[in-house]
Amino acid sequence: MNTPRYTVAVRSLCEFTAKTGDIDLRFTPSPSAQEGMLGHQTVAARRPPHYETEIALEATFGCLLVRGRADGYDAELNQLEEIKTHRGDLARVPDNHRALHWAQLYLYGAMLCEARNLASLTVALVYFDVSIQQETVFREQMTREALQALFSEHCARFLLWAEQELQHRETRDEALRALTFPYPFRTGQRPLAEQVYRTFDRGHALLAQAPTGIGKTLGTLFPALKALPTQPLDKLFFLTAKTPGRQLALDAVQTLSEHSEAMPLRTLELVAREKRCEHPGKACHGDACPLARGFYDRLPAARQAAVEAGFLDQSRLREIALTHEVCPYYLGQELTRWCDVIVGDYNYYFDFNALLHGLTQQNSWRVGLLIDEAHNLVDRARGMYSVTLPQARLEALLHDVPAALRRPLAGMLHQWQRLNAQHWSQDAERDEEQDARYQVLNEPPEEFINALQGAVYAISEHRNAHPTQQHAALLDFYFEASKFCRVAELADDCFMTDLTLTRGQPSRLDDPDGLQGDLYLRNLVPASLLASRFDTAHASVLFSATLSPDRYYRDLLGLPTDTPWVDIPAPFSASQLQVSIVRCSTRFRHRARSVKPIVDLIARQFADRPGNYLAFFSSFDYLEQVATALHRRHPDIPLAKQSRRMNEPERQAFLDRFTLRSQQVEFAVLGGAFGEGIDLPGSRLIGTFIATLGMPQLNPVNEQMRERLQRLFGNSAPGSDIGHDYTYHYPGLQKVVQAAGRVIRTPQDTGVVYLIDDRFSHPGTRALLPAWWAL
Numbered sequence: 001m002n003t004p005r006y007t008v009a010v011r012s013l014c015e016f017t018a019k020t021g022d023i024d025l026r027f028t029p030s031p032s033a034q035e036g037m038l039g040h041q042t043v044a045a046r047r048p049p050h051y052e053t054e055i056a057l058e059a060t061f062g063c064l065l066v067r068g069r070a071d072g073y074d075a076e077l078n079q080l081e082e083i084k085t086h087r088g089d090l091a092r093v094p095d096n097h098r099a100l101h102w103a104q105l106y107l108y109g110a111m112l113c114e115a116r117n118l119a120s121l122t123v124a125l126v127y128f129d130v131s132i133q134q135e136t137v138f139r140e141q142m143t144r145e146a147l148q149a150l151f152s153e154h155c156a157r158f159l160l161w162a163e164q165e166l167q168h169r170e171t172r173d174e175a176l177r178a179l180t181f182p183y184p185f186r187t188g189q190r191p192l193a194e195q196v197y198r199t200f201d202r203g204h205a206l207l208a209q210a211p212t213g214i215g216k217t218l219g220t221l222f223p224a225l226k227a228l229p230t231q232p233l234d235k236l237f238f239l240t241a242k243t244p245g246r247q248l249a250l251d252a253v254q255t256l257s258e259h260s261e262a263m264p265l266r267t268l269e270l271v272a273r274e275k276r277c278e279h280p281g282k283a284c285h286g287d288a289c290p291l292a293r294g295f296y297d298r299l300p301a302a303r304q305a306a307v308e309a310g311f312l313d314q315s316r317l318r319e320i321a322l323t324h325e326v327c328p329y330y331l332g333q334e335l336t337r338w339c340d341v342i343v344g345d346y347n348y349y350f351d352f353n354a355l356l357h358g359l360t361q362q363n364s365w366r367v368g369l370l371i372d373e374a375h376n377l378v379d380r381a382r383g384m385y386s387v388t389l390p391q392a393r394l395e396a397l398l399h400d401v402p403a404a405l406r407r408p409l410a411g412m413l414h415q416w417q418r419l420n421a422q423h424w425s426q427d428a429e430r431d432e433e434q435d436a437r438y439q440v441l442n443e444p445p446e447e448f449i450n451a452l453q454g455a456v457y458a459i460s461e462h463r464n465a466h467p468t469q470q471h472a473a474l475l476d477f478y479f480e481a482s483k484f485c486r487v488a489e490l491a492d493d494c495f496m497t498d499l500t501l502t503r504g505q506p507s508r509l510d511d512p513d514g515l516q517g518d519l520y521l522r523n524l525v526p527a528s529l530l531a532s533r534f535d536t537a538h539a540s541v542l543f544s545a546t547l548s549p550d551r552y553y554r555d556l557l558g559l560p561t562d563t564p565w566v567d568i569p570a571p572f573s574a575s576q577l578q579v580s581i582v583r584c585s586t587r588f589r590h591r592a593r594s595v596k597p598i599v600d601l602i603a604r605q606f607a608d609r610p611g612n613y614l615a616f617f618s619s620f621d622y623l624e625q626v627a628t629a630l631h632r633r634h635p636d637i638p639l640a641k642q643s644r645r646m647n648e649p650e651r652q653a654f655l656d657r658f659t660l661r662s663q664q665v666e667f668a669v670l671g672g673a674f675g676e677g678i679d680l681p682g683s684r685l686i687g688t689f690i691a692t693l694g695m696p697q698l699n700p701v702n703e704q705m706r707e708r709l710q711r712l713f714g715n716s717a718p719g720s721d722i723g724h725d726y727t728y729h730y731p732g733l734q735k736v737v738q739a740a741g742r743v744i745r746t747p748q749d750t751g752v753v754y755l756i757d758d759r760f761s762h763p764g765t766r767a768l769l770p771a772w773w774a775l
Contacts, residue, residue: 005060006162009363010068010107012337017157018103019296021096022286023330031085031130032486039085039128043135044072057111061155064162070108079122079139080109087131088464096296101125103154106142110151113144120144131457165338168307171264172340173229181222182259186747187571189219195566196220196541200227200368205540205559207374209547210568211770212741216543217248220370222256224541225265227368228340233538234365237356238343241376243648244677249343249372250313257311268335269313270344276314276329278322283470291327299334302326307338337363346377350533351384352486357533366538373677374542375734378556381526385490387483389519391416397477408458415451420515424501438700441497444488444521456481487521493712494525496704524705525712531558545741546734548768552726555713574774576750577743581775583758586691591622595629598691598756602665603634605752610663611686616670616739618692620644626691627667638664642674658684670694676738681745687752690739693759695732702727733768
């Protein structure tokens with residue numbers, strides 16, 4: 001019988017055994033992934049033709065199978081190299097980072113000696129400064145025995161943990177095989193679960209449209225967990241757009257655990273650093289934060305306590321972290337390696353520097369993705385891969401930066417002013433009295449990007465030389481400018497570069513027009529960037545109540561054209577929900593005259609059936625007009641209004657007004673915090689009024705998007721206005737269906753929905769509304 005193998009990457013093994021001391025995140029701008037890759041290529045290009053790169057190595061130790069790729073080997077010199085890229089003064093690389101680098105090199109050396117029967121080896125740690133293209137090399141001559149001793153030492157320190165992990169995996173998989181669904185399946189829940197399990201079994205993607213209220217979270221999580229031992233999978237990532245989705249997933253895990261004897265499932269909730277930081281305002285290093293000081297020395301005990309706890313929502317993880325005096329956020333980052341189910345925001349897998357995607361690649365994990373409320377992924381991904389630079393931010397910085405940075409930042413401002421003047425003059429045929437103009441550029445402006453890169457480099461060098469200086473505004477600008485440069489490298493037809501110009505009072509002698517510009521790099525189609533993330537996963541299930549039409553999501557999310565799409569039947573009947581189309585225009589030019597009919601409708605419905613209602617509008621201004629008129633004409637009807645920029649406690653207070661006994665009309669903006677992801681069953685909500693088609697605002701940016709999407713996708717549907725549908729129609733109706741879905745949450749609920757606009761009666765619009773509404 002073969003000994004069970006626990007596979008571990010060299011880097012992961014060394015991070016477990018060789019990291020000691022403090023967290024130290026003082027500003028030391030590391031090269032980007034692209035710069036790091038180019039740095040490795042530059043070093044390799046300087047080597048002789050016989051130089052080998054990316055040498056795959058593996059070795060065993062007890063139950064361990066250690067794998068990795070060594071950077072480079074020169075057989076004639078018998079020298080193995082580990083290449084690390086950096087910026088600026090090498091002396092600022094912390095000692096515990098260097099120890100980690102040497103550990104990796106020693107392990108690769110031991111594995112190479114074993115693989116090629118070498119008696120000795122020169123091991124070389126090559127630090128390459130990407131800013132000046134300079135190598136600094138440290139060498140050691142090592143015997144095979146010395147390297148094997150170091151390999152054995154690191155493996156022995158990891159072995160007990162690996163054996164524990166193997167036992168956990170075996171116990172976990174045994175429990176999951178025996179797992180049963182905790183309740184009778186609701187109508188639609190079983191076919192959803194079957195489709196999810198089939199997707200994981202075959203290893204592809206699925207678009208699953210399933211109505212609100214059938215229990216999609218439990219209906220997807222259960223079959224995905226059942227698939228973990230059969231595939232086998234290392235991790236399950238449950239990715240959400242909003243906080244309520246995270247809580248639903250955590251509740252579902254607890255429900256499954258409570259209905260299973262001794263379920264040894266490790267579940268982790270990931271939360272943004274700003275929400276988990278115990279010492280806001282303090283830098284992340286041992287000299288400033290007590291929870292960063294000695295973090296890696298106290299980590300082993302905290303890590304063991306956490307995996308023994310198993311269920312790690314943010315409150316439980318915080319409790320364990322503070323007991324062991326370590327940072328809760330970074331303890332959570334560490335535990336992503338050792339937990340089975342990880343619940344977090346989309347950005348943890350899909351963003352540029354996504355933690356979960358990076359670890360999946362590094363460790364060759366087999367993972368499954370459950371993507372909740374997946375209709376949100378289009379806009380969220382666009383935001384991840386887009387960036388804005390306001391000129392005003394740069395001008396403010398110039399008055400408050402160290403003298404060494406004024407010249408490169410002033411040079412960048414000069415290029416910005418040239419760009420502004422060029423595009424203002426190109427648009428000279430417009431009314432000269434106009435003080436704002438919008439321009440779409442053919443591509444990111446080359447001279448501006450060059451100046452921006454120079455400014456980024458100068459800030460990097462300055463911060464390397466002065467790592468303890470605090471300048472929050474400069475740091476924010478640096479990160480945005482760096483992202484702008486990175487996005488500019490990716491820009492193609494799926495991106496749009498645009499400039500918004502405003503003219504005010506001249507502030508400088510070299511800027512007589514007083515022009516200010518905000519420069520945007522917008523991702524319009526995230527498909528190519530998301531596709532690689534889906535390819536990394538074994539299986540991906542994207543589910544929502546609004547994933548129609550399916551082609552829209554395949555096109556914009558980068559899913560294969562043969563990705564299955566299923567529409568799960570609703571467990572509800574048309575008799576439960578009375579849906580009415582009210583032929584009253586809510587177009588902008590007709591809004592003033594629409595106020596009275598909407599007020600009369602709300603008052604009439606409230607008189608016929610008093611209870612809790614939500615009224616949705618396209619803007620806060622429109623909401624305010626109707627709410628004011630309703631209060632003036634019917635002061636006896638209790639009402640409340642969503643306000644701009646509500647924080648989380650204020651949003652919760654708004655929802656807490658919906659009780660089983662309350663009677664009121666609450667006003668909200670469609671597409672905001674109350675249009676989806678909230679659960680108000682029974683008499684807590686008995687109706688909605690939706691006075692808009694939810695379509696995005698008609699403005700120059702959206703019109704440019706419409707034209708671009710028509711060019712990209714219109715040829716596959718000749719004669720259709722696919723650009724309009726993709727930009728306005730489909731995103732708007734998603735919001736409408738989501739908002740209406742707040743009314744019927746259980747098979748016992750009844751309620752009403754009023755769709756207030758004559759355009760709802762158009763056949764193309766009605767075809768996109770749920771079939772069970774029986775309009």
